[in-house]
Amino acid sequence: MAPASSPSAKGKRPHGPASPAKAAKRARVDSTGRSSTTTTPPPRSGRTSWSLRMSEAAQRTTNPIRAIVDNMKVAPNPDKPVISLALGDPTVFGNFNLHASCVDAVKKQLDSYKANGYPPATGMEVARDAVARKYSTPEAPLTSKDVILASGCSGALELVIGALANAGQTMLIPRPGFSVYATIADSKGIKYKYYDLDPSKNWEVDLDHLEAQIDETTAFILVNNPSNPCGSVYSAAHLRAILDVAERHYLPVVADEIYADMVFSGQTFTAMAQLTSTVPVLAVGGLAKKWLVPGWRMGWILIHDRADAFKDVRVGLQKLSQVIIGSNSLIQAALPEILHNTPQSFYDETNAQLERHAKVAMELLGKVKGLKVVVPQGAMYCMLGIETDLFKDVKSDVEFTEKLMAEQSVMCLPGQCFKYPNYIRIVLCPAEDKLREACQRIAEFCDHHRK
Ligand SMILES: Cc1ncc(COP(=O)(O)O)c(C=O)c1O
CATH class of the missing domain: 3.40.640.10 (Type I PLP-dependent aspartate aminotransferase-like (Major domain))
Incomplete structure (x- = not known):
């Protein structure tokens, strides 16, 4: 649930000066070369330095997908080209184009x-x-x-x-x-x-x-x-x-x-x-x-x-x-x-391609021990349950996605991005051959890590 007050703000200074504004002494040299010091009163704003912090609204605002994915920091396997099943953007793979x-x-x-x-x-x-x-x-x-x-x-x-x-x-x-x-x-x-x-x-x-x-x-x-x-x-x-x-x-x-x-x-x-x-x-x-x-x-x-x-x-x-x-x-x-x-044919073709992709994913992942597949009915995604008790060294959805990336260069989003641990989400948009290869690599990964 959303925090009642921002925990990240705890212990941190609100907007304002770093310390109480003090009168500043300044040295001056006049036209005859004589030096003197003058006292400048503190500014009315009370600010004496560039002490800038983001607003509380900005502190409260986080996108969990970014927070989780950016923290993963795993390098892909250099021997396998990366296939991303993470992005819900149908345009990035080149096989879905506007009319x-x-x-x-x-x-x-x-x-x-x-x-x-x-x-x-x-x-x-x-x-x-x-x-x-x-x-x-x-x-x-x-x-x-x-x-x-x-x-x-x-x-x-x-x-x-x-x-x-x-x-x-x-x-x-x-x-x-x-x-x-x-x-x-x-x-x-x-x-x-x-x-x-x-x-x-x-x-x-x-x-x-x-x-x-x-x-x-x-x-x-x-x-x-x-x-x-x-x-x-x-x-x-x-x-x-x-x-x-x-x-x-x-x-x-x-x-x-x-x-x-x-x-x-x-x-x-x-x-x-x-x-x-x-x-x-x-x-x-x-x-x-x-x-x-x-x-x-x-x-x-x-x-x-x-x-x-x-x-x-x-x-x-x-x-x-x-x-x-x-x-x-x-x-x-x-x-x-x-x-x-x-034309209606454009929408029909998009749906038909997505459905073909869903079938490929189900055919390759549906029988993999350790995965619980919920057959998709539309949109462009599918959730796969991870039966962690069947794996010897994969304890969570985040660990599954991290190790999958490191070993098989396949990127998925952990269910935690959607507040649903021990599932992962795959996107069905990549071209059929790429999706097939990604699913085969997921199956191989599961075979390798199962007890
Ligand atoms: C369920 C849902 N609602 C809204 C959006 C946002 O759509 P838009 O890209 O038009 O902002 C998305 C984008 O992925 C989505 O999946």
Whole structure:
């Protein structure tokens, strides 16, 4: 849980002078060559040196992925080229490319010389309208007024978390889950509690555990579907059951749907807002994953408020969006074409490639003694349980990832990055031959270290 006061600040000086400001004596030589000393009074600020420290908010702000990964400091095996299964960025491997129509849409805006100015804080009308048309359904209708654009889905999450919770209030977030939720909350002094996901039920929410976390400080429930890091996709029935909990306690839901529609055969993605006319839902998404352009930093908030409960929050979101104008004008102007001209075949091919990769990983890792594999249903990740009692010299997920890197040059993220020890997360994005080789090396590593 977020610290009530910053432990890292303990024993350290707050802003201010190193020691009480003293009057300074200065030697002076006048034009006749005579020297004298004058006393300069201490400055009114009380500062007498460059005694600078980061703010308390900066001290509170940590991204656990960076903290854990940067501390690992293991060199790869020089005899094996590094294969990284750690990065959730589909563009780095060269086998997932954006569609040519998206490139043309941005080029067109660049050539027009019309998309270079400041857009409105919540986003251009044409862009918000394009998002609303893309995501509006009869059950959960949207207009451009219900859309706010932000700098990536992370920017959308920052606005949403900041608009819904005061410092000291609590948000409920999934475990295992995407680490940035906690990072944003820490930076704002907002607390959080984790509710458990159950690996034996394809990472469904443990509903009793979720409900047990709710108290008078709870501000909202955050649900991530499809999930990073689990690769799970929830059924409509399960999403309804989560909404029932929210409804019983009058808690709004933040639905992180950045992996919307990225599902494998036999799975259906259901937007949470479609399942309720009573629970207010803020859904966040963006271009990063489905359109394969995370660096374009385009995210959005969809305000679903059929019960008219978000009147004040809506104003709050608008106010917070005015702090910085968070998404760039070029991509905003291109958004109508990006969202509406990208052919369905592009999305289908992305999902088919990810599904093929998931099958390769399952085929090679599913039977490895010492690993517990939870078959992914969508997104671009898979969690592997490490049965530490079956290994002679691997005691934790961090040790597993460190030794795997040192011996096999395969980089994965330890489950601790997602608050879920004794699992590791692998990314399914690398090209099939690279992924196959990485999985073979993981299997070899397990064979080598098993009792
Ligand atoms: C679950 C989840 N939410 C939000 C984001 C942030 O997306 P963006 O890159 O658009 O900020 C990510 C990125 O990996 C994610 O996995």
